[in-house]
Amino acid sequence: MAHPADTTDTTFDADVLQSDTPVLVDFWAPWCGPCRMVAPIVEELAGEYEGRVKFLKLNTDENPRVASQFGIRSIPTLLVFKQGSIVGQIVGFRPKSDLAKRLDAVL
Amino acid sequence: MTTNERIDIAIVGGGPAGLAAGLYAARALRRTVLWERGVIGGQIATTSTVENYPGFAEGVNGLDLALAMRQQAERFGLETRYEAISELRRAGDGFILASAEGEVPARAVIVTAGAEAIRLGVPGEAELTGRGVSYCATCDAAFFRDVPVAIVGGGDAAIDEALFTTRYASKVYLIHRRDELRASKVLQERAFASSKIEFSWNTVVERVDGEAAVESLQLCDVRTGERRSLPVAAMFVFVGQRPASELLRGLTRLDAGGHAIVNEWMETDVPGLFAAGDIRAQSARQLVTAAGDGVTAAIRAEHYLAERFDAAA
Known part of the structure; x- marks a missing residue:
């Protein structure tokens, strides 16, 4: 199981927008119950997609700039970026098979 | 298989x-x-x-x-x-x-x-879900700091979430289609005591308006038929x-x-x-x-x- 690293307001450009590999960003906050349920699923996916997709997480409380830049109004939200553009957006909790399907569709 | x-x-x-x-x-x-x-x-x-x-x-x-x-x-x-x-x-x-x-x-x-x-089933609701329309205030209320928001409903869930939302929002409009709440008395008392919660009785939401995010709700008074627009940044729905x-x-x-x-x-x-x-x-x-x-x-x-x-x- 791979643990997604943190990305922040300061590192987001380099971590995500300038990445050559597709990136999945898990927008979460400590007070969000469903986010706590998404995290282990994202970790499992990170293991399964290792080398193909980079998995990162962003704490929306500590990094309001990125959260507002992408209009995040509900968490958990997962955004998938390819060459700096959003190619997929998943709002709310979804089962793992759903997430994998949505991810495969945009890769 | x-x-x-x-x-x-x-x-x-x-x-x-x-x-x-x-x-x-x-x-x-x-x-x-x-x-x-x-x-x-x-x-x-x-x-x-x-x-x-x-x-x-x-x-x-x-x-x-x-x-x-x-x-x-x-x-x-x-x-x-x-x-x-x-x-x-x-x-x-x-x-x-x-x-x-x-x-x-x-x-x-x-x-x-x-x-x-249950969704309200009004125009704009599905389109703006995740962009201000939410069914979970405990998940999303924190994104609406110092702005007015609306809660739709009158039961325990609606009142509980309205009270939670007052931590962040500048104003919480509680929109309810009846003239009294179904919520338990203890929750009602807390809601009536909150200076941030304003009640709109006998009122339903007819439409959610906004381009990229929720900007306002079109409300209708079910008794008089009078319509008005309420500027809010979010609508939390708890109608059962x-x-x-x-x-x-x-x-x-x-x-x-x-x-x-x-x-x-x-x-x-x-x-x-x-x-x-x-x-x-x-x-x-x-x-x-x-x-x-x-x-x-x-x-x-x-x-x-x-x-x-x-x-x-």
Whole structure:
């Protein structure tokens, strides 16, 4: 199981927008119950997609700039970026098979 | 593809009813698998504080309680799978459960799929979901700091979430189609005492307006027919739930509201098929009663397996 690293307001450009590999960003906050349920699923996916997709997480409380830049109004939200553009957006909790399907569709 | 695994008791839905059933079924040494399509805990997973579950004098966080229930059941051997069951049917002397992962046979099934939030069904609602329209204030209220928001509904959930939302919003408009609340008196008193909550009685939402995010709601006074626009950045909807009983349709009897009809043992009219918790008819729809239902179903399912299969073996 791979643990997604943190990305922040300061590192987001380099971590995500300038990445050559597709990136999945898990927008979460400590007070969000469903986010706590998404995290282990994202970790499992990170293991399964290792080398193909980079998995990162962003704490929306500590990094309001990125959260507002992408209009995040509900968490958990997962955004998938390819060459700096959003190619997929998943709002709310979804089962793992759903997430994998949505991810495969945009890769 | 049907797997060869043998499941004694399959549980569909990981809310309090399913977790309590899972605890008893697993503790009776039956091979028990629980499927959850969303968040473990169901409706309590997004409840910030559960104040009415006996044993927690100071209240307990809903998700923490759900995770503790899961951990307790798993300690006795319950297995949890995060997949949606798309079809349930009878097969031989048992059942088949279908999910994206394939088909799995089970000897007895307890459906504890609970209830899901009712949408208003007005223009703009679906388009702006996740962009200001939300069904979970505890999840999303923090994104609306120092701006006005609206809560739609008048029951316990609506008032509880309105009170939670006052932590962040500059103003909370409570929009209710009647002239009195259904919520419990203790919650009502707290809401009436809040200087941030303003009530719009006899009012319904007709439309959600906004380009990229919610900007305003079109409201209609149901008595006078007068329409007005209310500028808000978010609309949280709590107008009730409907039973998530699609799996049971055609398999067993449902009442007019879609609730499963069961006897006092949570048995449907199909041998080996049980329904418990908010999905069943005539439930008090409380966390405690859902857990109690789940336990009753598990005990009866255990008897069913003993009579139907163990005796024959």
